[in-house]
Amino acid sequence: MPSIANIAAQALQRRITQGEFPAGSALPSQRELSEQLSISRASLREAISTLEALGMVRSQPGKGVFVTAGQRPDPARPLRGTAAMSxxxxxxxxxxxxxxxxxxxxxxxxxxxxxxxxxxxxxxxxxxxxxxxxxxxxxxxxxxxxxxxxxxxxxxxxxxxxxxxxxxxxxxxxxxxxxxxxxxxxxxxxxxxxxxxxxxxxxxxxxxxxxxxxxxxxxxxxxxx
Amino acid sequence: MPSIANIAAQALQRRITQGEFPAGSALPSQRELSEQLSISRASLREAISTLEALGMVRSQPGKGVFVTAGQRPDPARPLRGTAAMSxxxxxxxxxxxxxxxxxxxxxxxxxxxxxxxxxxxxxxxxxxxxxxxxxxxxxxxxxxxxxxxxxxxxxxxxxxxxxxxxxxxxxxxxxxxxxxxxxxxxxxxxxxxxxxxxxxxxxxxxxxxxxxxxxxxxxxxxxxx
DNA sequence: GTGTTCTGACTGGTCTGACCAGTCAGAACA
DNA sequence: TGTTCTGACTGGTCAGACCAGTCAGAACAC
Missing domain, CATH: 1.20.120.530 (GntR ligand-binding domain-like)
Known part of the structure; x- marks a missing residue:
């Protein structure tokens, strides 16, 4: 049985890779995310530690948690550069x-x-x-x-x-x-x-x-x- | 300035890679490690989340935190977060x-x-x-x-x-x-x-x-x- | 003496609440 | 108009309480 922190990490990872949070954008605040996911901020912080170790996000004290993962292309839009593929x-x-x-x-x-x-x-x-x-x-x-x-x-x-x-x-x-x-x-x-x-x-x-x-x-x- | 959790993660990572905790062995308990490192158990848990994401340790409720670095990953089992690709x-x-x-x-x-x-x-x-x-x-x-x-x-x-x-x-x-x-x-x-x-x-x-x-x-x- | 069950002391997991330090938009002031 | 201050955010850390899993050894039954 995976822990609550791991489940939260996977949920956030999915949302990031599905484009809900593009690279460079900030995640909602920890307090807001812990409310959304109905888990404690401590458990959320463990989840964020996981995502940070995987290179998907970067925390900045006083500023926020920013997405660093490579952007998944917008499904409605042709792949970046591929429309231009010769x-x-x-x-x-x-x-x-x-x-x-x-x-x-x-x-x-x-x-x-x-x-x-x-x-x-x-x-x-x-x-x-x-x-x-x-x-x-x-x-x-x-x-x-x-x-x-x-x-x-x-x-x-x-x-x-x-x-x-x-x-x-x-x-x-x-x-x-x-x-x-x-x-x-x-x-x-x-x-x-x-x-x-x-x-x-x-x-x-x-x-x-x-x-x-x-x-x-x-x-x-x-x-x- | 890296966080206390990151510093702790790096300290443990060094001890693991330097052989102090061989693969398969258990780390000292969280309560003991937090005392040794003079940090809270919450910060230590964040550090352990990092090590887990890196594949260096695995936590087991009621048993301990075990070192997995150096063990052969199961090729049939997906990496965390990449369910589709072993x-x-x-x-x-x-x-x-x-x-x-x-x-x-x-x-x-x-x-x-x-x-x-x-x-x-x-x-x-x-x-x-x-x-x-x-x-x-x-x-x-x-x-x-x-x-x-x-x-x-x-x-x-x-x-x-x-x-x-x-x-x-x-x-x-x-x-x-x-x-x-x-x-x-x-x-x-x-x-x-x-x-x-x-x-x-x-x-x-x-x-x-x-x-x-x-x-x-x-x-x-x-x-x- | 042997097998079974129970229990206490560990373990990790989760939560709450308090507080610290960094950031910054906008108010207050010169 | 430029500078300083401040309050409300942000993330980071901590203490303490409690939950659930594990297991060695004590207690018990035969």
């Missing part, structure tokens, strides 16, 4: 994350995951046979997001869903050579084969090759990482 | 992102960036000289966040600030071997040298080595990516 920055961003998603997915693949990858690949191929590029792009995005999901890492998964819109946009960039509309699906097949066989380094390389080829198709330099 | 998942997450930050920072380093890296390193070294592990952990986090900033990629930068809380937590995990408190700063030096000289692949490797060593220090397996 295609170059986005491909660079993907080059950092997606090979790692693929490698982790390969390490953790199970039968259910294999089936889902195959189903998406079949969907994408069917859409291409019908020359339905919009539907193919949807399957394309599902493919990348599924790989993030199969990485089974909460932080990486949350980034994937957070940036799914931008990734989706980058998948829709016009091809420099429209004749190559099957290339992405062919490259996906190689990625799936590596993931399904559990080969992390092959999955990493296949994803990097795919992203490099995608960058080349839209005339963007691929980052030398 | 220490294992977090180090994996960082293993994906931070080498890339370092590599991009190396490609884009300028004189201002070089100065800021040096200033943070000096700050961290000064804190270690004073045995101030809380302050050193703050500088440690600033180091990692600055590298993300110097990567100059909006998506990666937003991830850094978004996960700064979790990264900060992982920097505060107790060391399996408390004697090695200078190792992170030494490893940071190698990373800075690689970034400052503009060598992307050296910066990538130096950061990976640092993260592997950090994982090893807290008894967590480093992901084979």
């Amino acid at each position: 295609p170059q920055a986005l491909i660079e961003f993907r080059a950092v994350l997606e090979p790692a998603w693929a490698a982790l997915a390969a390490l953790r693949i199970d039968d259910d995951g294999r089936q889902r990858l195959e189903a998406i690949q079949h969907g994408m191929e069917a859409a291409l046979k019908h020359c339905d590029l919009v539907m193919a792009a949807d399957w394309d995005l599902q493919f990348h997001l599924l790989i993030a999901e199969l990485s089974d890492n909460p932080g990486l998964m949350s980034i994937a869903s957070q940036f799914s819109e931008q990734i989706g946009h980058s998948l829709r960039l016009p091809f420099s050579n429209p004749a190559g509309i099957w290339e992405p699906a062919d490259e996906h097949r190689l990625i799936i084969d590596a993931i399904v066989s559990g080969d992390a380094s092959s999955a990493n390389r296949a994803m990097r090759s795919h992203l490099a080829a995608a960058a080349n198709r839209v005339g963007i330099d691929f980052p030398p990482l | 220490p294992q998942a977090l180090i994996e997450f960082r293993a994906v992102l931070e080498p890339a930050w370092a590599a991009l920072a190396a490609l884009r380093i300028d004189d201002d960036g070089r100065q800021r890296l040096e200033a943070i390193q000096h700050g961290m070294e000064a804190a270690l000289k004073h045995c101030d592990l809380v302050m050193a952990a703050d500088w440690d986090l600033q180091f990692h966040l600055l590298i993300a900033e110097l990567s100059d990629n909006p998506g990666l930068m937003s991830i850094a600030s978004q996960f700064s809380e979790q990264i900060g937590h992982s920097l505060r995990l107790p060391f399996s071997n408390p004697a090695g408190i200078w190792e992170p700063a030494d490893e940071h030096r190698l990373i800075i040298d690689a970034i400052v000289s503009g060598d992307a692949s050296s910066a990538n490797r130096a950061m990976r080595s640092h993260l592997a060593a950090a994982a090893n220090r807290v008894g967590i397996d480093f992901p084979p990516l």
Whole structure:
């Protein structure tokens, strides 16, 4: 059973990370917070000691308790700077994350995951046979997001869903050579084969090759990482 | 002027890291410690809250306050406040992102960036000289966040600030071997040298080595990516 | 002599109320 | 108009009381 001070610390931490108290702002006074939370000021002070040790707040005698934690972006507003992400920055961003998603997915693949990858690949191929590029792009995005999901890492998964819109946009960039509309699906097949066989380094390389080829198709330099 | 509670926390922290209280042992009772330190039990409890948040001790009602520094954290159990990410998942997450930050920072380093890296390193070294592990952990986090900033990629930068809380937590995990408190700063030096000289692949490797060593220090397996 | 139950003295946790020291907006004053 | 003072805030510290958990050893039953 966690202590009252720990429960209070977690409650305040949630409120801070959910944006109720942006970085730089002062928390309500200790006396006010202890009333709000129906706990004593001594217990509240223990909670604040915890938050201070975690680097989330800083107390200043006579002034207040100020939030120092990094600001969580406003959900209604695009991420700071991401609205301004150039295609170059986005491909660079993907080059950092997606090979790692693929490698982790390969390490953790199970039968259910294999089936889902195959189903998406079949969907994408069917859409291409019908020359339905919009539907193919949807399957394309599902493919990348599924790989993030199969990485089974909460932080990486949350980034994937957070940036799914931008990734989706980058998948829709016009091809420099429209004749190559099957290339992405062919490259996906190689990625799936590596993931399904559990080969992390092959999955990493296949994803990097795919992203490099995608960058080349839209005339963007691929980052030398 | 640090508070009495912070001074007490630092005094106890020093005694723990210097081996006076080995992992698993109980500290003297709160009533006894408050007498020894000539402070109230309320102030002592605030100090203990700080140590608990840093993962150095664990209180158990009716039994005592036990030293956990140097013990291997349970990788399946989440850090306090980061319910979604286990220490294992977090180090994996960082293993994906931070080498890339370092590599991009190396490609884009300028004189201002070089100065800021040096200033943070000096700050961290000064804190270690004073045995101030809380302050050193703050500088440690600033180091990692600055590298993300110097990567100059909006998506990666937003991830850094978004996960700064979790990264900060992982920097505060107790060391399996408390004697090695200078190792992170030494490893940071190698990373800075690689970034400052503009060598992307050296910066990538130096950061990976640092993260592997950090994982090893807290008894967590480093992901084979 | 052995097993069970109880109890007192510890432990940590929480609270109340009092008071100290720092801060600052606005009143009072020159 | 500029300076000083003050009251009402803020956080920091303390003492003391009491609650709930733990457990070694005493008391008791067989």
